[in-house]
Amino acid sequence: MRPNTITYPPAGMKPVGVIEFVHGMCETRQRYEKTMEYFNQYGFICAITDLKGHGENILTPDDLGYFGKEGYKGLVTDLHEYTMFLHREFPNLPLILIGHSMGSLLARVYLKKHSREVNAVVLCGSPSNNPMVGFGKFLIHFLTLFRGEYYRSPFMENMIMGPFEKPFMKEGIVNSWLTRDRFVVETYNRDPLCGVPFTLNGYDTLMNLMQQVYSKTGWTSKNPSLPVMFISGAEDPCRRNDKAFKKAVTHLKHCGYPNTFFKLYQDMRHELFHELDHTEVYDDILKFLEIKAGIDIPIPVAN
Numbered sequence: 001m002r003p004n005t006i007t008y009p010p011a012g013m014k015p016v017g018v019i020e021f022v023h024g025m026c027e028t029r030q031r032y033e034k035t036m037e038y039f040n041q042y043g044f045i046c047a048i049t050d051l052k053g054h055g056e057n058i059l060t061p062d063d064l065g066y067f068g069k070e071g072y073k074g075l076v077t078d079l080h081e082y083t084m085f086l087h088r089e090f091p092n093l094p095l096i097l098i099g100h101s102m103g104s105l106l107a108r109v110y111l112k113k114h115s116r117e118v119n120a121v122v123l124c125g126s127p128s129n130n131p132m133v134g135f136g137k138f139l140i141h142f143l144t145l146f147r148g149e150y151y152r153s154p155f156m157e158n159m160i161m162g163p164f165e166k167p168f169m170k171e172g173i174v175n176s177w178l179t180r181d182r183f184v185v186e187t188y189n190r191d192p193l194c195g196v197p198f199t200l201n202g203y204d205t206l207m208n209l210m211q212q213v214y215s216k217t218g219w220t221s222k223n224p225s226l227p228v229m230f231i232s233g234a235e236d237p238c239r240r241n242d243k244a245f246k247k248a249v250t251h252l253k254h255c256g257y258p259n260t261f262f263k264l265y266q267d268m269r270h271e272l273f274h275e276l277d278h279t280e281v282y283d284d285i286l287k288f289l290e291i292k293a294g295i296d297i298p299i300p301v302a303n
Contacts, residue, residue, distance in 0.1 A: 001085070002078065003056035004049040005029055007036045010301045016043035017094040017119070017295050018086050022079065023048065024101030024125065024271075025206065026065065028055035028193050035273045038282050041300040045090055049082055051075060051103075053202060055193055065198035066150060071205040072109065072212065079110050083117050094119035094295060098285075101125040101238065101270065105209040108252065112212070115223035115257075120293040122285055123230045125270045128244035129214040129251075136160065137207045140200050149201035157197045160206075164237045164270075177237055177270055184274045214248075219255045227292035228252060228260040231281060233268030259292065 009015055019039055021032050029048040036046035050057035052075060053066045068074055086095060097118045099107030104123040111121065130136075136159070143153055168176035175185050175195060188194050198206065212218070230249050232239045239245040242264075249262045263284060265272060272281045289295045 002049045006047045009040050009043050018045045018090050019096045021048040022099040022103030043298045064196040065202035067205040072208045096120045098122040108213045112218050113221050115221045121228045127238045128240040140204045144200045150199050152197045179271045179274045222256045229288045230262035234264045236270045
C-alpha cells in the first residue's frame with residue numbers, strides 16, 4: 001500500500017464517519033495532520049495517502065511530480081483502491097471524500113465511475129476550467145519529444161504557475177498565493193518534498209485531469225442524491241474569477257449532481273485548511289455534513 005496515515009477519534013468516542021483526504025500538487029500528506037486532528041475531535045476517522053509522485057511515494061527525488069505511464073488513470077485506480085480499503089476497514093460508516101486543488105480534480109474524475117462509493121464530497125481550492133488546456137497539452141507533448149517526460153520545463157512552470165504568483169509578488173516570498181499565513185508559506189518553501197516543479201509527465205497528467213473533469217461525457221455513475229460542496233478563497237487565483245468558479249459548480253450539477261453547493265471565503269487564498277481563519281472553514285464542513293449528508297456530529301470531548 002502507498003504511504004498513508006489514519007487517525008482516530010479520542011478514546012471512548014464512537015466514530016460517525018470516515019473522511020478521506022486527497023491532497024494537492026507539490027505537497028505531502030503530512031501537511032494535513034492538524035486538519036485531521038480537528039475532525040477527529042468530532043468523531044471522524046481521517047485517512048490520507050501520498051499521491052503517486054509525491055511525499056514518501058517516490059523512489060528517488062527525480063520521481064517527484066512524475067505519475068508514470070498510466071497518468072491520471074493510475075491516480076484514479078489508486079484512489080479507488082484506497083477508498084475500497086477504507087470501506088473494508090470501517091464498514092457501515094459513511095465515507096466523505098475531501099479533495100484539495102489537484103485533489104479536487106481527481107475526486108471529480110473519480111465520481112465519473114465511482115460516485116456510489118462515497119456519501120459526500122468537499123472540493124477545496126478547485127481549479128476552474130481553462131480554455132488553454134488543449135494548447136498546453138500540445139506544448140507539453142512537443143517538449144516531451146525532445147526532452148523526455150522527466151524533464152522539468154521552466155517555460156511550462158512559468159506558463160502554468162506564473163499567473164498564480166503574479167498577484168502576490170509584492171509580498172516578497174514565493175508561493176504567497178497559497179495562504180496569508182506567512183509561517184505556513186515559509187515552512188512549505190523549506191520542505192524538500194513540497195513545491196518541486198512537475199515533470200512534463202506531471203503537467204500532462206494535470207491537464208488530462210482538467211479535461212476529464214470539464215468534459216460532459218463519461219459520467220456513467222449517477223448518484224443524484226450525493227451532496228457536494230465547493231469551497232474556495234475569494235482571493236484564490238486558481239478559481240480564476242467568480243464566473244469561472246460558478247460555472248464549475250453548474251457544470252457538476254448538469255453532469256448529474258444537483259445537490260451541489262458552494263461557498264466563497266472573503267480574503268482567503270488557495271489553501272483554506274492553512275488559512276488564518278481555517279476553523280471557520282472546518283465548521284462549515286461539519287455543518288454541511290450534518291445538514292446535507294445527515295451525519296449526527298457529536299460534541300467534542302473536552303481536553
